[in-house]
Amino acid sequence: MRGLNLKIIETKTALSKSRIPGIDYTINPYFGCEFGCSYCYADFMSKFSKNYKFFSENASWGEFVGVKINIAEKLKSEILKLESKTSFFQNRNKPSIWLSIVTDPYQPVEKKFKLTRKCLEILLEFQYPVGILTRSPLVLRDVDLLTQFDSIEVGFSITTDNDRIRKIFEPKAPSIISRVKALEKLKSSGVKTFAFIGPTLPMDAKNLAREIIGLVDYVLVDKMNYIWKTEKIYRINRLDFAIGEDYFKAVAEEIYSEFSSKGIEVQILF
Template sequence: MRIIETRVKSIYTKSRIPSVDYVINQYVGCQFACKYCYAKFICKWKPYGEWGTWVEVKVNAPELSRKYVEGEVVMSSISDSYQPIEAKMKLTRKILQNMSKRINLSILTKSPLVTRDIDIFRQFKNIKVGLTVNSFEGKEKKLFEPLAPIQRARINALKVLHEEGIKTYAFISPIIPEVTDVEAIVRETKSFADYFFFEVLNLRASGKEFQRILRDNYPESYEIMVNDEKFWRFVKRLKGEIKRLNVKTEGIEVHKRGWEFLKI
């Protein structure tokens, strides 16, 4: 794993994500290297090699995080703040220690390492912490996200956060037809997830390699994703399923022709 240390002028970046004002990416690149990751596009501007083989580290991020910003702040959008390198560098922890505790902060990760920082989370007035869960186990995990923490570890972390009084959410993503068991995830986590976010796979953004993996191993899923009629029929069915589950949601974010946000 190649580590590139850099220094930046600001750690808060204006966001184009709906309802998010700023994002923080103290790391660029991710050791989890999920095959479907949309952040792979950053390799166009970061000529360090294949996605998942390098991580850029913004070493002066902790001092820059002292700045107070208004609005919703998300950590992170093109990395995972608790990827393996964080256990040693503690860059995320240092940022959290330095940040104004009045900032509205949302953290999303796939790593149970996030529970390490519960002591700091308690100091924030408005913070929520989410774990990405998607029911990928066995063959799916090996094909789609072989280096990411297992589902059980993520679910357990979500439960620990909730039990420690931290507002939590389950980010069910990517939802892939015939693969992601949304109902099973919700039923297992609804007692300790304060709300849910549902994101359908953006096949185009997932890249050609993942498209090939999906087509070769799950042809029925691939056909639904590339056929407009079948895709929107799937979305309609999914929305109905989520309504029947009766949970607090943020909506379904459907990536088909750019950013489109469908409220439930």
């Protein structure tokens, strides 16, 4: 494996319009993601980005990160523009803004550059409803900000209960137990939390439910969508039993039954 190719880049915009229901805008403070999960859809989407030109053509997913160094300044001016349209918020709430969709906002470089934190400071100043999705306990660094939002939800992607499986599919991402512990701390700080159980890797769904029931307000479930990216990994690790609609549906049903029996809302996204 090669080292991380890190580049400081300038971005033209901070807010991207979202096509995801319930999310108005997204912010991606970084281009690329050091966690480099094998199944990540952002991998092939990155090839269509203008930012890809900053990296060599054969740069592998997980080995390059563009740091959008001016993103907080851009965000401030875009938010001020939104706020200046006095009619913009009439008869509706402020738009919801999520970090992040095609990168992890708390990947390791965030420790140094603090771009996610700077964006949160601006969003807090204007009290925009915020959602965060990450795999990293580094989000705990910003609890002081998170607890000041009127409306915020923070979710962890938890794809399996088994850290051996996690290491096969997402070896550079934080351990499952560290994510569960981070959820626990967020919950005890009074932050609304959720788990994004997706893609559903091979797992013991009952065990996963046991670990996170009580730590989340709701759960989202999704299947492995781009199976062609990971099929080889399944096969060489003799995990073929966990490929296919039947497996994904069975796991989703089990998750649904475990969580909903405890009164926790579950949305199955496929």
